[in-house]
Amino acid sequence: MSGEVMTESTRRRLSDRQAGTVRRLTDAAVEEVRATGFDGFTVRNVARRAGVAPATAYTYFTSKNHLVTEVFWRRLSTLPPVRPSPEGPRERVVAVLREIALLVSDEPELAAACTTALLGSDPDVQELRLRIGKTIRRRLLSALNPDRAGRPTPEEGRVLNALEFAYAGALVHAGMGYSSYAEMADRLAEVVELLL
Structure with missing residues (x-):
């Protein structure tokens, strides 16, 4: 870090x-x-x-x-870099989404607070949300293709967009109380199975 x-x-x-x-x-x-x-x-x-x-x-x-958004950003920032591994892209992407989903999963009050705070409209929240989004996107791209530096291929870009939408939807879903953050991680794994 x-x-x-x-x-x-x-x-x-x-x-x-x-x-x-x-x-x-x-x-x-x-x-x-x-x-x-x-x-x-x-x-x-x-x-x-x-x-x-x-x-x-x-x-x-x-x-x-x-x-509260700063708290989430700091936790996300402490995750170790995505490292190349012998596993395939599907397994690496599942691992990345799981670690992000579980950042606050063992603290339900904080998890709910982060979900609400991340939707805030003040400029400082927007700036942090942009940093968070870019970091998540970089982590997902590294998981999809550890050898890629920079821009994704068109196909990778479409997969990244779908994964980002799935993550954002899962975050809101869990924030609304429809599932736990641990269940969110499992459901995201199912989405990755479908996409990859």
Whole structure:
């Protein structure tokens, strides 16, 4: 993992001290959402839990959606790179989708909060959503063809689009409570079986 992920906020570059504050806020956000759920979650309460002033928290995060989306982004960013393996593309893609789907699966309150937050409309959420989407797309392309650098072939592009739609739909499906995030991973595996 690059050090840049841990020292760069959506909004600006951070000093070590500022990065520590952001890390405390994101850790406190996870604790707060566990304690209150997303409906009771506020940036002010997260700031209190992190031991910083609310104004300081708002310096880094414009909204609760921004803060929770940052938590998801940081977890996604810590996944190890997709490595070439003797398995076929189907198995590699299933593994990539499973690890992404399971990032927050053992924390139902956080999983639901991430689903809601990722749909937020504020510019900082949109920026993070773009980063998240690009990262997921790169991981899927690496799984489809580990030797490919850069742009997918037209066929790979169509498969990537279908996989991204399947993932987004599964995320919303799980967020609505129709399935668990663990079940979402299994259903995504079924979609990969159909596509590949």
